Amino acid sequence: MIDRIAFGVVALLLLLSALRVVTSKNLVHSVLWLGLTLVTTAGAYLLLSAPFIASIQILLYTGGVITLMLFGVMLTRRGEDIAIPNESSEGGRALILSLATFGLFTGAVLKTPLPQEAPPFTGSTAELGREILGPNLMAFEVLSVLLLAAMVGAIVIARRRDPGSQRPSLGLRIEAEAKSQEGKS
Amino acid sequence: MPLAAWVILAAALFSIGLYGVTSRRGAIGILLSVELMANAVNLLFISFGRYRGDHLGQVFTLFAVALTVAEVVIGLALVILLHRVRRSDVRVDEVKELHG
Amino acid sequence: MSLPIELALVALFTPAAMAVILALVPPLRRTGRPAAWLSVLAASISLGASVWLFADQLGHPSRDLLESVRWLPHAGAAMANVGLRIDGISAGMTLVVTLVAFCVQVFSLDYMRSEPAADLGRYFTYHSFFIFSMLLLVLAPNLLQLFFGWELVGLTSYLLIGFYFKKPSAAKAAVKAFWVTKLADTGLLLALVVLYTHTGGFEWTSHPGAEVATIITLLLFVAVMGKSAQFPLHVWLPDAMEGPTPVSALLHAATMVAAGVYLIVRTNPLFAQAEFTREVMVWIGSFTAVFAAVIACVQTDIKKVLAYSTCSQLGYMVAALGAGSVMGGYFHLTTHAFFKALLFLAAGSVIHAVHSNEMSDMGGLWKRMKLTTIVFVIGSVSLAGIPGLAGFFSKDLILEGMLESGHTVPWLMLLGAAFLTAFYMGRVLFTAFFGELSEKAKHAHEGGWEMQLPLVLLAIPALGAGYFASRFAGMWHLEYELHLNLEAGAASGLAILGFAVAYVMYGRGAPVATPAILRPIAKLAASGVLDRFYEGLYRVLGLKLAGAVGFFDRYVVDGLMNLSGYLALTAGQKLRRLQSGNVRDYVFVVAFAIFALSAFGILR
Amino acid sequence: MTLSELSPLSLPLLVLGAALIVLLADIALPKNGGRHLGLFMAAAFAAIFGASFFLDSSGRVFDGVWVGGDFTLFFDRVFLLAGTLACLGSLDHVARHMPGRQGEYYLLLAASVLGMMLLPGARDLILLVVCFELMGMPLYLLAGWAKTDDTRGRGKNAAEAALKFYLVGAVSSVFLLLGLALVVGMSGTTSIEALGHMRHSALFDLGLLTLFGGMGFKIGVVPFHMWVPDTYEGAPTPFVAFLSVAPKAAGFAALTVVFLAGFHVPSGSFMPLMLLLAATTMIVGNLFALRQESAKRLLAYSGITQVGYMLLAFATGTRLGTAMLLFYLLGYTVTNIGAFMVIEATASGDQGEDRVSDFDGLYARSPALALAMLLFLLSLAGIPFVVGFWAKLYVFIAAWEAGHGVLVFLGAVLAVVALFYYMRIARAMYMNEPKDTSPIKTPFGVKLAIAICLAGVVGMGAYPAPFLEQAMLASRSLFG
Structure with missing residues (x-):
C-alpha cells in the first residue's frame, strides 16, 4: 500500500513539473521546473531500488544539466529583463502527436504481458560497478573518448571568435553590414 | 505495483517532452524538452531492470546519462554560436535561411 | 587469335x-x-x-x-x-x-x-x-556488352543531335531524344536484371522458360521501341532531324535506329520462346508502319518526310521479326540502311544547295543537280519497293512472311503502308526535283567530289543488294528464294500506283518528259475525272486524315510525354515548400514518422 | 588481458593514437602549425588504410562485445578512405577559413571516424549506442565549424546548419534510446547475437521500430531526411563531402548489424515497411532534386535518392543483398566525395555561391575538373563504365532475386529521372558560357582527393571484380 502511495506522489509530481517545463512562459521557470522533474525522478529511482543511480541523477545530472541550461539562458538572452520568454506555437499538432504517441505506447503496454510484482531486490552498488567495468569496459573507454571530443569541440565552437583570424577592420564591417542590408531590401 | 504503471508513467513523461519539442519556439526550450524525454527513457530503463532483478537497466542508464550530458553541452555550444552570429534570441522557427 | x-x-x-x-x-x-x-x-x-x-x-x-x-x-x-x-x-x-x-x-x-x-x-x-x-x-x-554499346550509341546520338547546341531547338531536340530513348533503355537494364537472376548469365541463347522469356523480351522490346522509334516512343525521331543532315543519315536512318531491330535479331533465341511478345511486335510494328507513313504524306520538310519514313520502315522490320521472319527483318534492315542513308545524303546535298529544308523552296532541281536527282530517284524507287531494286526484295520477304504466319490484318496494313510509301516519296520527287525551278533553287549546284562520291557508293547497294539475298541467307543459316507470286505483285502494283497518284497530284506541269510508265495515267488525269476523284480523296483522306493523325501525334502522344515531364517538374517545385527551413517542422515530421511506423508495425 | 588480445582492434587504436597525437601537437605547436596537422591526419588515415592490408584484425575482444572480421574490415577501409579524402580536401579550406581551429577540426574528424570504425564490430547494444554517438556528436560540431565572423555571412548559415542537424539528431537520439530501452527491457540482454531468439511482443516491436527510426536519421532516409539539404548547404563543403557518405555507411553498418545479424528481421514482418520507405525515399529525393538551384542541395537530394537504393538492397535481408549494399556504399563513397570536392574547387567559398549556375562553362575554365565532375555525375546516375552502374545493377539483381520486382522497376525508372538533374550540371559545364573566364586554381589537397576519387570511380567501373569479392566476403562473415 505504501509503495502505491509513494508511486502516486512521485507520478503526480513528475507529471506536473514536466507539464510546467513545456508550458511555462518564462524560460528560467522552465529550467527550474525541469530541475524539479529530475529530482523527482531520482526519488522514483529510489523507489525502484537504484540508490546509486539516484545519487548520480541528483549530483551530476540535475546539477550539471540545470547549471548548463541556466548558463545557456543567460548567455543568449537579448534584454536585461529576467523574464525570458519561452513561447510556444502550433501547439495543436504537437498536442495531437503527443497524445497519439502516448496512446500508442499505452496500447502496446496493455497488449504486452508484464510482471505484476517486482522480485525482491538482491543487487548492490559494488556489483553494478563490476558490471560497468567488466563487460562494458570497452563502451566505457569509448565513452571517455566521446566526452573528450565533445568537450574540446564545444569549447572551440562556443569560443568568442576564431583566435587565428584577424577581426576585419571597422570599415570592412560597416561595408558588410551595408551590403547585407541591401541584400535584405 | 505492476511494471505497467511505471512504463505508462514513463510514456506520459516522454509524450509531454515530445509536446515540448514540437511546440517550443526557442532552442533552449526544445533542449529542455529533449531532456524530459531522455529522463523518461532512463526511468524506463530502471523500471525494466528492477522488475527483472538485474543491473542491466542501471548500467544502460549510466551510459545514457553521460551521452545526454555530452549532447546538452554540444547543443548549448551551438545555441551560443547561433546567438552570436544572428545576434538575437534563438527562436528556431526564425532560423530558416536554408530551405527549399 | x-x-x-x-x-x-x-x-x-x-x-x-x-x-x-x-x-x-x-x-x-x-x-x-x-x-x-x-x-x-x-x-x-x-x-x-x-x-x-x-x-x-x-x-x-x-x-x-x-x-x-x-x-x-x-x-x-x-x-x-x-x-x-x-x-x-x-x-x-x-x-x-x-x-x-x-x-x-x-x-x-x-x-x-x-x-x-x-x-x-x-x-x-x-x-x-x-x-x-x-x-x-x-x-x-552477350547482352551486357550489347547494353554498353547501346548506351554509348545513345550518348553519341545525344551529342550529335545537339551539335548545334547554341540553337535552342537543337538543344531541345537532343534532350528529348535523350529522355525518350533513355526511358526506354530502362527496359533493357531490367531485362539484364531478369535474365541474370533467372539464368545466372547474360547469354541470349539461354532458356529461362516461356514465362520469363516473355517478360525479358517484353522488356527488351520496350528498349527497342525507344531506339527504333516505334509508336508511341517514336516522338523523338522527327525532332532529331535538328542535327546535321549527315548525322541524320548515319544515326537516325541507317545504323543507330536499326540497333533496336538488330537487338531483336541477335536475341532471337529468346524472342523465339516468347509468342506473346512477338504478337505484340507484329501489331505495334504494323501500326507504326502505317501511322508514320500517313504522317509522312503531309510533311513539308524533306528531312521530316524521310524521318517518318524511317519510322515506318522500322515498323516493317519489327513486324517481320514478330511474324518470325528473321531473314525478312534483318534483310530489310540491311537494304534500308543503304537506301535510306543514300536518301538522306542526297537530301543533304539538296539542302546544302538551296539552304532550306522546305520542299516548297526546292523544285526543278533536276536541271541543276543531275547526279543527286538520279541517286534520289534510285533511293526512292528502292524504298518504295519497285521490283528489281534492293528494297523490293526485302519488303517482299516481309510481306510474304507476314501472310505465311497468318497475320492477315497486319499484312493489309503493311500493304497500305507500301502504297503510302510510294506516294510520299513520289511527292518529294515531283515537288523537289521536278517541276518549276524555284527561286532558291536557281543557284543550286552539286557539291564537291566529297559529296558526290558517297552518293555513288551508296547507290550501288541500294540498286543491287537484293540480288545477293540468297548468299546472305546462307550466312544466317536460312533459306531464301524469290517467289514471284500474287502477293509480291500486289505490293509492287500498289507501289507503282502510289507513284502514279503522286504524279497526278504533284507532277503536273513538270517540264520533264512524263515517264512512259505513267503516260496512260497522265492521259486519264488530263480528262479531269481522276482529278476530281483524287482531289476529293486527297481532301478527305490525305489532308483530313493525315492532319488528324499528325495532330494526334504532335499533341496527344508528344504532348503526353511533355506533360509528364512538366508535371514532375511542377511537383518538384511545389514540394519544395514542404522543406520550410523551420527545424521544428523537421522534428515534427521525424516524430510523426516514428509514430506512424510504429503504429503501422504494431496494429498491422 | 594482454595487449595482443586487443589486436583485432588495432586499426581503431591506431586512429585513436593519431587523434591523440593531433590533440597534443595542437597544444604544443605554434598557432600557424595547423595545416601540418591536417597533412599528418591525412597521411595517418592513408597509412592506416594501407596497414589494414597487413594487419590481421579478425577476432573477438572483451568477451565478444566487439568482433573483428571481414565485415568490419570492409567498413573500416571505407571510413579510412573517406577520412583520408576529407582531410585532403579540407586542408586548404580549413587553413583559409578557420586558421585558429585546425587541430580541433582534425581531432573531431578522427573521433568521428573512430566511432564509425568501431560500429560495425559492436555486438553489444551499449557499445553500439556509444559508438553511434561518438560518430555523431563530432559531426554536429564540425557542421558549425565555419568562421563565425565571416563578413559574407557564411558563418551564419553554418551555425544554422549545425543547429538544425543537432536538434533533429538529438530528438532522434532520444528515440533511439527509447527503442533500446524497450528492446533491452523486454529481452533482458544487450548482446546483439542473443537478440535474435527473442519472442516478439507489442512493446518489443515498438522498440524495434523506434530504434530503426532513430537510426534512420543518420542515413537520411525519408521522412527523417529533412535536415540533410539544409545542413549540406550551410556546412563547410569538404566536411559535407565526408558527411554525405561516411555517416550513411556507418548508419547502414549499424542497421545491418542490429537488424540482419541481430534480429534476423528478414524472417520478420518489417520488410514491407522498409520497402515502403525505400520507395518513398527514391521518389521524394528525386522530386525535390529536380528544381534545386544550389549544387550542394541538389547533391543532398540526390544522396537521399541514393539512400533509397541502398535501403532497397538492405531490405532484401539476404547475404547477396547485403554484399551489394556494401559495394554500393563503397562506390557511392568515392563518387560523392569526388563530386563535393569538385564543388569545393569550383563553386564554393571564394569561387562562388554553390549555385548550379556557378558551373557555367566549367569546361572552358578547367577541362579536367569538368571531366571529373561529368564522370562523378554519370556514376551517380548509374551509367555504364563507371562504378555507379555496377552498384545499381547489382542492387537490382539482388532485389529481383528477393522478389521485389516492382521496386526494381521503380528504381530503374527513377534513375532516368535522376539523370535530368545530373545533366543540368553537365550541360552547364559544357554548353553554357562562363560568366567568369579566369582559370580555376585548385588547391593541391582537393586536387589529390579528386584524383583518388576519379581513380576509384573509373577503376571500379572498369574492373569491379575484386571489390565485389571483398563485399561478398564481408557479407559472408556477417551472415556466417
Missing part, C-alpha cells in the same frame, strides 16, 4: 583510338580539317577491315566465332564476359555500319566545310566514337 577476330579488333579499335586521340589532344582537334581527315582515315581502315572480314565470312558461311575474356568473376564463376562474336549476322552488320559511316564522314568533309575549325574537330571526334560504340554493340557476345 584468328584472322577474323583480328580484323574485327582493327575495325573496332581504330576509330576508338582516333576518338580518344582527338578528345585528349585539343590542339589537334581544333585544327578542324586535318582532324577530320584523320577521322576519315580511321573510318576507312575500319571499313577495309570490315570488308575483308565480310569477304572472309562469305567464304565460311556457317562459321560462328566467339572470343571472349572473363570480366566479372562472380562467386567463383564468370558473371560476364567481354569479347567478340563473329558470325554472319554481326559480320554483315559491321560492314553496313562501317560502309555507311565511311560514306557519311566523307560526305561531311564538304557538307560541314563552313563550320568553325574547332566545331568540325568535335564533330568528327563524335563520329569516330560512334563507329566504335556501334561496333561494340554489333559485335557483342
Whole structure:
C-alpha cells in the first residue's frame, strides 16, 4: 500500500513539473521546473531500488544539466529583463502527436504481458560497478573518448571568435553590414 | 505495483517532452524538452531492470546519462554560436535561411 | 587469335583510338580539317577491315566465332564476359555500319566545310566514337556488352543531335531524344536484371522458360521501341532531324535506329520462346508502319518526310521479326540502311544547295543537280519497293512472311503502308526535283567530289543488294528464294500506283518528259475525272486524315510525354515548400514518422 | 588481458593514437602549425588504410562485445578512405577559413571516424549506442565549424546548419534510446547475437521500430531526411563531402548489424515497411532534386535518392543483398566525395555561391575538373563504365532475386529521372558560357582527393571484380 502511495506522489509530481517545463512562459521557470522533474525522478529511482543511480541523477545530472541550461539562458538572452520568454506555437499538432504517441505506447503496454510484482531486490552498488567495468569496459573507454571530443569541440565552437583570424577592420564591417542590408531590401 | 504503471508513467513523461519539442519556439526550450524525454527513457530503463532483478537497466542508464550530458553541452555550444552570429534570441522557427 | 577476330579488333579499335586521340589532344582537334581527315582515315581502315572480314565470312558461311575474356568473376564463376562474336549476322552488320559511316564522314568533309575549325574537330571526334560504340554493340557476345554499346550509341546520338547546341531547338531536340530513348533503355537494364537472376548469365541463347522469356523480351522490346522509334516512343525521331543532315543519315536512318531491330535479331533465341511478345511486335510494328507513313504524306520538310519514313520502315522490320521472319527483318534492315542513308545524303546535298529544308523552296532541281536527282530517284524507287531494286526484295520477304504466319490484318496494313510509301516519296520527287525551278533553287549546284562520291557508293547497294539475298541467307543459316507470286505483285502494283497518284497530284506541269510508265495515267488525269476523284480523296483522306493523325501525334502522344515531364517538374517545385527551413517542422515530421511506423508495425 | 588480445582492434587504436597525437601537437605547436596537422591526419588515415592490408584484425575482444572480421574490415577501409579524402580536401579550406581551429577540426574528424570504425564490430547494444554517438556528436560540431565572423555571412548559415542537424539528431537520439530501452527491457540482454531468439511482443516491436527510426536519421532516409539539404548547404563543403557518405555507411553498418545479424528481421514482418520507405525515399529525393538551384542541395537530394537504393538492397535481408549494399556504399563513397570536392574547387567559398549556375562553362575554365565532375555525375546516375552502374545493377539483381520486382522497376525508372538533374550540371559545364573566364586554381589537397576519387570511380567501373569479392566476403562473415 505504501509503495502505491509513494508511486502516486512521485507520478503526480513528475507529471506536473514536466507539464510546467513545456508550458511555462518564462524560460528560467522552465529550467527550474525541469530541475524539479529530475529530482523527482531520482526519488522514483529510489523507489525502484537504484540508490546509486539516484545519487548520480541528483549530483551530476540535475546539477550539471540545470547549471548548463541556466548558463545557456543567460548567455543568449537579448534584454536585461529576467523574464525570458519561452513561447510556444502550433501547439495543436504537437498536442495531437503527443497524445497519439502516448496512446500508442499505452496500447502496446496493455497488449504486452508484464510482471505484476517486482522480485525482491538482491543487487548492490559494488556489483553494478563490476558490471560497468567488466563487460562494458570497452563502451566505457569509448565513452571517455566521446566526452573528450565533445568537450574540446564545444569549447572551440562556443569560443568568442576564431583566435587565428584577424577581426576585419571597422570599415570592412560597416561595408558588410551595408551590403547585407541591401541584400535584405 | 505492476511494471505497467511505471512504463505508462514513463510514456506520459516522454509524450509531454515530445509536446515540448514540437511546440517550443526557442532552442533552449526544445533542449529542455529533449531532456524530459531522455529522463523518461532512463526511468524506463530502471523500471525494466528492477522488475527483472538485474543491473542491466542501471548500467544502460549510466551510459545514457553521460551521452545526454555530452549532447546538452554540444547543443548549448551551438545555441551560443547561433546567438552570436544572428545576434538575437534563438527562436528556431526564425532560423530558416536554408530551405527549399 | 584468328584472322577474323583480328580484323574485327582493327575495325573496332581504330576509330576508338582516333576518338580518344582527338578528345585528349585539343590542339589537334581544333585544327578542324586535318582532324577530320584523320577521322576519315580511321573510318576507312575500319571499313577495309570490315570488308575483308565480310569477304572472309562469305567464304565460311556457317562459321560462328566467339572470343571472349572473363570480366566479372562472380562467386567463383564468370558473371560476364567481354569479347567478340563473329558470325554472319554481326559480320554483315559491321560492314553496313562501317560502309555507311565511311560514306557519311566523307560526305561531311564538304557538307560541314563552313563550320568553325574547332566545331568540325568535335564533330568528327563524335563520329569516330560512334563507329566504335556501334561496333561494340554489333559485335557483342552477350547482352551486357550489347547494353554498353547501346548506351554509348545513345550518348553519341545525344551529342550529335545537339551539335548545334547554341540553337535552342537543337538543344531541345537532343534532350528529348535523350529522355525518350533513355526511358526506354530502362527496359533493357531490367531485362539484364531478369535474365541474370533467372539464368545466372547474360547469354541470349539461354532458356529461362516461356514465362520469363516473355517478360525479358517484353522488356527488351520496350528498349527497342525507344531506339527504333516505334509508336508511341517514336516522338523523338522527327525532332532529331535538328542535327546535321549527315548525322541524320548515319544515326537516325541507317545504323543507330536499326540497333533496336538488330537487338531483336541477335536475341532471337529468346524472342523465339516468347509468342506473346512477338504478337505484340507484329501489331505495334504494323501500326507504326502505317501511322508514320500517313504522317509522312503531309510533311513539308524533306528531312521530316524521310524521318517518318524511317519510322515506318522500322515498323516493317519489327513486324517481320514478330511474324518470325528473321531473314525478312534483318534483310530489310540491311537494304534500308543503304537506301535510306543514300536518301538522306542526297537530301543533304539538296539542302546544302538551296539552304532550306522546305520542299516548297526546292523544285526543278533536276536541271541543276543531275547526279543527286538520279541517286534520289534510285533511293526512292528502292524504298518504295519497285521490283528489281534492293528494297523490293526485302519488303517482299516481309510481306510474304507476314501472310505465311497468318497475320492477315497486319499484312493489309503493311500493304497500305507500301502504297503510302510510294506516294510520299513520289511527292518529294515531283515537288523537289521536278517541276518549276524555284527561286532558291536557281543557284543550286552539286557539291564537291566529297559529296558526290558517297552518293555513288551508296547507290550501288541500294540498286543491287537484293540480288545477293540468297548468299546472305546462307550466312544466317536460312533459306531464301524469290517467289514471284500474287502477293509480291500486289505490293509492287500498289507501289507503282502510289507513284502514279503522286504524279497526278504533284507532277503536273513538270517540264520533264512524263515517264512512259505513267503516260496512260497522265492521259486519264488530263480528262479531269481522276482529278476530281483524287482531289476529293486527297481532301478527305490525305489532308483530313493525315492532319488528324499528325495532330494526334504532335499533341496527344508528344504532348503526353511533355506533360509528364512538366508535371514532375511542377511537383518538384511545389514540394519544395514542404522543406520550410523551420527545424521544428523537421522534428515534427521525424516524430510523426516514428509514430506512424510504429503504429503501422504494431496494429498491422 | 594482454595487449595482443586487443589486436583485432588495432586499426581503431591506431586512429585513436593519431587523434591523440593531433590533440597534443595542437597544444604544443605554434598557432600557424595547423595545416601540418591536417597533412599528418591525412597521411595517418592513408597509412592506416594501407596497414589494414597487413594487419590481421579478425577476432573477438572483451568477451565478444566487439568482433573483428571481414565485415568490419570492409567498413573500416571505407571510413579510412573517406577520412583520408576529407582531410585532403579540407586542408586548404580549413587553413583559409578557420586558421585558429585546425587541430580541433582534425581531432573531431578522427573521433568521428573512430566511432564509425568501431560500429560495425559492436555486438553489444551499449557499445553500439556509444559508438553511434561518438560518430555523431563530432559531426554536429564540425557542421558549425565555419568562421563565425565571416563578413559574407557564411558563418551564419553554418551555425544554422549545425543547429538544425543537432536538434533533429538529438530528438532522434532520444528515440533511439527509447527503442533500446524497450528492446533491452523486454529481452533482458544487450548482446546483439542473443537478440535474435527473442519472442516478439507489442512493446518489443515498438522498440524495434523506434530504434530503426532513430537510426534512420543518420542515413537520411525519408521522412527523417529533412535536415540533410539544409545542413549540406550551410556546412563547410569538404566536411559535407565526408558527411554525405561516411555517416550513411556507418548508419547502414549499424542497421545491418542490429537488424540482419541481430534480429534476423528478414524472417520478420518489417520488410514491407522498409520497402515502403525505400520507395518513398527514391521518389521524394528525386522530386525535390529536380528544381534545386544550389549544387550542394541538389547533391543532398540526390544522396537521399541514393539512400533509397541502398535501403532497397538492405531490405532484401539476404547475404547477396547485403554484399551489394556494401559495394554500393563503397562506390557511392568515392563518387560523392569526388563530386563535393569538385564543388569545393569550383563553386564554393571564394569561387562562388554553390549555385548550379556557378558551373557555367566549367569546361572552358578547367577541362579536367569538368571531366571529373561529368564522370562523378554519370556514376551517380548509374551509367555504364563507371562504378555507379555496377552498384545499381547489382542492387537490382539482388532485389529481383528477393522478389521485389516492382521496386526494381521503380528504381530503374527513377534513375532516368535522376539523370535530368545530373545533366543540368553537365550541360552547364559544357554548353553554357562562363560568366567568369579566369582559370580555376585548385588547391593541391582537393586536387589529390579528386584524383583518388576519379581513380576509384573509373577503376571500379572498369574492373569491379575484386571489390565485389571483398563485399561478398564481408557479407559472408556477417551472415556466417
